[in-house]
Every structure is written in structure tokens, then in C-alpha cells.
Amino acid sequence: MRTLIILVLVGLILGGSAYFGYELYWKPRQLDREDKAAAESGEIPDYTLPIFEKAAALEQSGDIEGARAAWVDFIRNYPTAPKFAEAKAALGRINTTQVFSTTPSPDKISYTVGKGDSLVKIASKFKSNAELIFRVNKMETINLKIGQKLVIPQLDISAVVDRKAGTLTLLNKGEFFKEYRTLSLKTPGVATSAKTKVGDKIALRGSSRVAFGDKNYSDSDRWVMLGSAGLAIRSLPAGAENPPPGIIVAQPDLEEIFLLVSRGSPVTIQ
Numbered sequence: 001m002r003t004l005i006i007l008v009l010v011g012l013i014l015g016g017s018a019y020f021g022y023e024l025y026w027k028p029r030q031l032d033r034e035d036k037a038a039a040e041s042g043e044i045p046d047y048t049l050p051i052f053e054k055a056a057a058l059e060q061s062g063d064i065e066g067a068r069a070a071w072v073d074f075i076r077n078y079p080t081a082p083k084f085a086e087a088k089a090a091l092g093r094i095n096t097t098q099v100f101s102t103t104p105s106p107d108k109i110s111y112t113v114g115k116g117d118s119l120v121k122i123a124s125k126f127k128s129n130a131e132l133i134f135r136v137n138k139m140e141t142i143n144l145k146i147g148q149k150l151v152i153p154q155l156d157i158s159a160v161v162d163r164k165a166g167t168l169t170l171l172n173k174g175e176f177f178k179e180y181r182t183l184s185l186k187t188p189g190v191a192t193s194a195k196t197k198v199g200d201k202i203a204l205r206g207s208s209r210v211a212f213g214d215k216n217y218s219d220s221d222r223w224v225m226l227g228s229a230g231l232a233i234r235s236l237p238a239g240a241e242n243p244p245p246g247i248i249v250a251q252p253d254l255e256e257i258f259l260l261v262s263r264g265s266p267v268t269i270q
Contacts, residue, residue, distance in 0.1 A: 037171040048074070048081040059090065075176060085094055087129045092178030093134030096256065100136055102151050108136075113148040131212050134258045142213045144170045159257075161247055163187065168233070168247060169263040170260060177260075180253045182235060190269050196227040201258060222258045233257060234254070 053069035071091035078084060081183055088130050098105050116209050119130035134142060135264065156173045170177040203210045203220035210220045224233035235245060235251040249257065 036223070044082075045223060046082050048083065050080045051078070052081070052083045055087070057092070059094070064094060064098070068098075072175075087178065088179050091176065095172070095177050096200050099155070099260070101151055104151065108151045109154055111150045113144045113146055113150065115146055117144055117146075118142075119144065122152065126154065126202040128152050128154065128261075129259070129262050132214075135231070135259060155260065157261050159261065159268070161187075161267065161269045163270060166255070167248060170257070177180050178256075180249050180257065182247055182249055183253060184246075184248035187231060187244065187247070187269060188245060190231065192270065194269045196231075196267050196269065198224055198261050198263055198267060199227045200225040200263060201261070222254055224254075224258055224261060 038117065051070075051074060055067055055074055058070055060068035063112070069193055070089065071087050071094065074081070074087045075084065075091060078087075081087070084092065099107065104110070108124065111126070112204070113122075113151045119133055122128075123130040123133055130142075133139075133152055136153055158171045158174070160169045161167075161182075162169070166182050166185060167179050169179045192267060202223045202225060203217055204223065205216045205220045210217050221237075222234070226232060231246055233254065234244075235254040237250050
């Protein structure tokens with residue numbers, strides 16, 4: 001028995017020595033060899049890949065809150081990661097899905113329709129916008145019923161247009177919300193880091209302005225007018241050979257941006 005105990009102790013000592021030797025000497029040398037081989041082949045190891053894959057796995061499993069937190073951490077901590085753009089796209093997808101659902105979240109409040117209420121009055125009361133409330137609640141008519149339950153998004157959206165990167169990024173309460181690619185950026189006379197704001201949101205059918213709730217509203221051409229004279233966020237006009245001045249985005253992106261921004265939303269053009 002004593003001999004067996006001695007053998008076990010020796011094994012533990014030798015095993016521990018081997019482990020520490022591996023961690024302190026052999027493992028660093030192995031990593032150095034792998035880094036050198038990657039450098040010689042022109043490939044740079046992506047040490048953030050396991051973190052990215054973990055966040056993706058959370059999203060695929062249906063743990064949306066966990067995935068959102070993981071994507072937020074990723075874009076905050078790894079801005080130079082090879083998959084940074086993919087992480088931003090994933091976070092933007094989750095953010096918009098949450099906003100346009102009736103699922104409760106920190107950025108929404110519940111409201112019960114009372115006598116004399118309208119979408120415009122409710123939007124004004126809660127500093128939201130009527131069309132966004134309409135879309136989020138999957139409403140079929142703008143007419144309300146007393147006692148009707150609504151969820152009201154509580155967003156604080158600002159936008160950053162990056163002319164060099166060709167992107168339009170929305171922020172909510174100063175935090176990344178979603179990034180959109182621009183199709184064209186023509187901003188003559190606008191200085192670098194110019195500060196402006198959304199001056200108006202208009203819907204046009206031909207040359208006539210269409211109000212939200214009008215039967216022709218769904219087929220209207222949307223414009224997000226900025227404070228800078230003549231500058232707007234819009235989609236590419238049908239049949240246009242050359243993009244007009246302004247910030248041009250794809251039609252589906254414009255429809256989303258139109259809903260999310262409000263009059264007075266700050267816009268920075270870099």
C-alpha cells in the first residue's frame with residue numbers, strides 16, 4: 001500500500017511538472033510557430049472567431065436577448081475583427097426585429113387607448129411617430145377603439161452618414177442600432193462633420209404630398225428632408241440614369257429609416 005501511495009504521488013508530481021512545463025514553455029513555442037506559419041502564408045489568425053461563433057450560436061438557439069448582448073460586446077470590444085461588419089449586421093437585424101414586434105422590451109411602453117385618442121395624439125404624447133406605432137402593432141386601420149392595447153416604441157434615434165465608408169448608421173440613445181449601405185452620396189457644399197437634423201418627412205405621389213392614412217400613401221415616394229438646403233435621404237427614382245444629389249439608399253432600407261427617424265432627429269455627415 002505504501003508503495004502504491006508513493007507511486008501515485010510521484011505520478012502527480014511528474015504530471016504537474018509536465019503540465020506546467022507545457023503551459024510555460026511548449027505551448028507558447030507552439031503558438032509562436034503557428035503565428036509564424038500564418039504570417040508566412042499571409043493569413044492572420046482571427047482570435048475573435050470563437051467569440052463570434054458563440055454569439056451566432058446564441059442567436060440560432062433563439063436566445064435573442066443573450067445574442068443581442070453578445071453582439072453588443074463584440075462590436076464594442078473588437079472593432080478591428082475580420083467579422084466586425086457581420087457582427088454589426090447581426091445586431092442591426094436583431095434590433096429592428098425587436099422594434100417592429102409587439103414583444104415587450106425596455107424600448108417600449110404599453111398603452112391603453114382612451115376617449116379622444118388618435119395615433120397622432122398618442123405619438124405626440126410619447127414622442128414617437130404615428131406610422132411607427134401603426135406598423136409595430138400590425139394595425140389594419142388607423143381608427144382606434146377605446147380599450148385597445150398598444151405598444152409604443154420609445155426610441156431616441158440619431159444618424160451618422162459616413163461619406164468615405166458609404167454608410168448611413170442609426171444610433172439609439174447613442175448606441176449602435178443598424179447600419180445601411182448607401183447607393184450614392186452627393187452632398188455638395190456640405191462640410192466635413194456637418195451637424196444637421198431631420199427637418200421633415202414627406203410622402204409624395206407625383207408632385208402631390210400624401211398624408212399618412214391616405215389610400216395612396218403606401219405607393220408614395222418617401223423623402224427624409226434634412227436641415228441642409230435641398231439635401232434628403234431617399235431612394236433611387238424609377239428610371240433615373242444618374243443618382244440625384246442627396247443620400248440614396250435601397251428602397252427597403254429607406255422605408256425602414258423613414259419609420260425610425262423623427263422630425264428633429266440629429267444627423268451628422270462625416
